[in-house]
Amino acid sequence: MTEDALATRVMDLNQRAWRLIQADRTGSRPHADLRREAAELQDELNAVDLSELSEATRRRLQKLLGEAKTECRYILSDGKGPTSLRAAN
Amino acid sequence: MPRVHSEQPRARKPGHPRQAREGKPHTLHDLQRLAGNAAVTALIEERLQVQRWGAIAPPVAAPAAAPVAPPTLKPGDTGPEVASLQKKLNELGAALTEDGNFGWRTKAAVTSLQSDVGVKVSGTVDADTWTAITTAKAGSLAAVGLGRQKRWKTWIPWAGLSRQQRQDWTTLGWNAATWRSKTPPTASSKRFRALTDAERAAAVRLGYTPASWDARRDVTAANAAAAYAEEEARAKKKAGKKAGKSVLPAGWIGSLHARSILDSQFGGYTKITLPKMEVLTASEMAKKYDGFYGAGSYATDGPLEGFNKDGVNYLNIESQSVDTEVHEMLHAQAHADWKAFAKENSTHVNEGATELLTHDAVSAHGFTPSTSYADQDSLVEAMNRQSSFEQMKKALFKGGADVTKYKADVAAGLKAGKTWAVFQGHYDHGRFAEAIACLK
Numbered sequence: 300m301t302e303d304a305l306a307t308r309v310m311d312l313n314q315r316a317w318r319l320i321q322a323d324r325t326g327s328r329p330h331a332d333l334r335r336e337a338a339e340l341q342d343e344l345n346a347v348d349l350s351e352l353s354e355a356t357r358r359r360l361q362k363l364l365g366e367a368k369t370e371c372r373y374i375l376s377d378g379k380g381p382t383s384l385r386a387a388n
Numbered sequence: 389m390p391r392v393h394s395e396q397p398r399a400r401k402p403g404h405p406r407q408a409r410e411g412k413p414h415t416l417h418d419l420q421r422l423a424g425n426a427a428v429t430a431l432i433e434e435r436l437q438v439q440r441w442g443a444i445a446p447p448v449a450a451p452a453a454a455p456v457a458p459p460t461l462k463p464g465d466t467g468p469e470v471a472s473l474q475k476k477l478n479e480l481g482a483a484l485t486e487d488g489n490f491g492w493r494t495k496a497a498v499t500s501l502q503s504d505v506g507v508k509v510s511g512t513v514d515a516d517t518w519t520a521i522t523t524a525k526a527g528s529l530a531a532v533g534l535g536r537q538k539r540w541k542t543w544i545p546w547a548g549l550s551r552q553q554r555q556d557w558t559t560l561g562w563n564a565a566t567w568r569s570k571t572p573p574t575a576s577s578k579r580f581r582a583l584t585d586a587e588r589a590a591a592v593r594l595g596y597t598p599a600s601w602d603a604r605r606d607v608t609a610a611n612a613a614a615a616y617a618e619e620e621a622r623a624k625k626k627a628g629k630k631a632g633k634s635v636l637p638a639g640w641i642g643s644l645h646a647r648s649i650l651d652s653q654f655g656g657y658t659k660i661t662l663p664k665m666e667v668l669t670a671s672e673m674a675k676k677y678d679g680f681y682g683a684g685s686y687a688t689d690g691p692l693e694g695f696n697k698d699g700v701n702y703l704n705i706e707s708q709s710v711d712t713e714v715h716e717m718l719h720a721q722a723h724a725d726w727k728a729f730a731k732e733n734s735t736h737v738n739e740g741a742t743e744l745l746t747h748d749a750v751s752a753h754g755f756t757p758s759t760s761y762a763d764q765d766s767l768v769e770a771m772n773r774q775s776s777f778e779q780m781k782k783a784l785f786k787g788g789a790d791v792t793k794y795k796a797d798v799a800a801g802l803k804a805g806k807t808w809a810v811f812q813g814h815y816d817h818g819r820f821a822e823a824i825a826c827l828k
Contacts, residue, residue: 310818314734345688358707361691368689372681380680380697385735387696388719 302356309347309360315340316367320386323374330377337374344368461513465490473513476521477501496751508555509589511751552754556590581655588652589752598651616645623667627705637710639755646713650721653749657785663720664700665713673704709758715746725787729795734816737771740764741780744772763820770824774801801828 300308319337322328344367349357366383373382459469471488477497478486495511502509507516546554546564557567580598583591591601595616619642627635641649643665651660668676674686677695686692694703694716701716719742722730730738739761747757747765759765772780775797783794799808806826814823 307818314816317734362693362707365689365692369692369695372685372689376681381677381695381702382697384694384696384701384716384719385731385739387699387701388716388722 302352305347305349305352306356306360309349309363312340312344312347313363313367316344316370317385319374320370320382323378324386333374337371341368341371341375344371458515458518460515461490463490463495463511470494473498473521480521496747496756499751499754509752509754553594556594559586559590560594580651585652588655592648592652593753596648598648598655616642619644623705626667626669626672635706636708637758639710640708641710641713641750641755643713643717646717649714649749649753650717653752654721654745654781654785657781658721658723660717660721663717665703665716666700667703667705667708669705673702676702709760710755711746711750711757714750715742715760718742718745718749722784723787723791725791726784729791730784733812736764736767736815736818736820740766740768741784744768744777745781745784748777763818767815767820767823770827771798771801774798774827798827802826803828 315336319333319340323330323333344364347364349360349364352360366385369381369383370386373380373386461470461473466489468488470490471486473490474486474488474494477494480501498513498517499509499511501507501520502511502517507520513521546567549557578587580588580591580596580601583601620636620640623640623642624636643662647660647662654660670691673690673692676697677686677690677692678684680697691707692704693707694701696702703712703716719738722738722742727738730741740763743761743765750757768780775794779790779794779797782790802808802811803826811823811826814820814826
């Protein structure tokens with residue numbers, strides 16, 4: 300996967316996590332559905348490999364990846380654990 | 389069309405015969421006959437250069453022209469004069485792209501230089517700043533904006549203050565005599581919120597918080613400055629534990645200092661609150677995160693720039709920039725209406741707007757901002773061209789009708805055939821260039 304394609308992929312995964320967090324906060328979707336999707340998304344996020352990227356790109360994408368992973372964990376913890384800075388602020 | 393505000397050279401009338409000395413040519417035709425077209429053209433070009441650049445151009449042996457002020461340049465200006473300014477700043481140690489656009493990086497370099505040499509910090513390149521630029525030594529800008537938080541002495545003589553400190557105290561109404569006699573000026577009796585923008589900025593640079601100013605706790609601001617220094621020292625010590633040396637950026641702004649900066653810059657828009665922040669080392673981040681989510685969680689998810697638990701922002705010390713705390717603290721001041729708009733489907737507009745305000749605040753206080761959201765910055769700058777930075781600021785802090793107006797301004801700036809959904813769809817998916825291309 301090219302660097303651009305990987306960046307697009309990470310951006311899309313990050314946005315999916317954001318949508319889940321929004322739905323979780325507003326209660327607009329059943330929590331069970333959100334948990335299932337969060338678990339699936341977590342698997343996809345964990346499968347992303349940034350090791351081949353340049354340092355600057357890796358750091359930028361790691362930030363996006365990290366906040367999405369935290370948001371998935373937050374949903375899977377039923378709101379008991381930490382969440383991302385963007386979700387909290 | 390360049391928006392540079394400069395004096396345009398005026399056509400000058402040929403000298404009147406009565407003013408010409410005997411035997412000297414006094415019209416262009418006379419000159420052309422004597423010296424030829426090429427020589428006259430060169431002479432005119434040199435003269436125009438003097439008129440355009442005044443004192444900053446090298447001396448030219450041309451007929452004496454009336455002194456013309458160098459061009460005043462300010463953020464938002466574009467053109468070759470801006471590129472020349474950037475070139476000059478780079479010679480002094482800045483690292484700017486010489487693209488002729490007076491953006492926030494150029495402004496930061498200018499304010500840093502102004503702060504360092506004691507010229508009024510405005511971000512605008514006026515005559516005094518041009519003089520400072522032309523007389524500064526190469527490399528002098530590199531240290532500007534860094535390591536500015538010096539430990540305060542209890543009481544030092546007026547002459548012992550730095551130029552910047554003297555200027556700040558002067559802004560607040562002091563002079564050498566009142567300093568010696570410890571006679572407080574009128575400004576010191578005003579509440580912090582009643583100070584002018586320039587006075588607030590000066591007070592914060594000197595180490596005051598709004599609270600310490602209002603309490604007149606210490607006229608030398610030693611308490612506040614000591615608190616900043618203590619917070620900074622604690623964070624640096626913590627950073628040093630991990631890496632064996634400090635990994636915090638030079639001139640790092642702690643949360644107390646960040647709040648004072650924000651109060652000085654945006655206190656007129658909203659009441660600035662101090663959210664809870666903790667700066668953690670990498671091992672502390674892992675320990676805290678794993679404590680919630682189980683062993684190994686941080687290794688899988690991290691390194692993280694930060695996370696929030698029960699209203700506390702935990703920030704990773706190793707990914708801090710000089711302005712991280714200002715940025716995160718700004719998020720906590722945003723109005724709910726703004727968040728609903730700017731975080732509708734993604735956080736790009738919110739991050740871009742917050743970053744632009746961060747740049748505005750820290751550069752006004754002599755720091756050089758970092759770049760963490762270049763794409764988002766460009767997006768919001770393009771949106772602001774359809775509305776305005778001021779409207780964005782009001783929308784972010786005040787919400788309500790100001791958000792409605794900001795969005796309407798931007799929507800009205802969409803090109804024919806482009807809808808808000810198309811525009812938003814692009815930036816939500818990280819297609820920033822396509823989103824910007826939707827705008828006029």
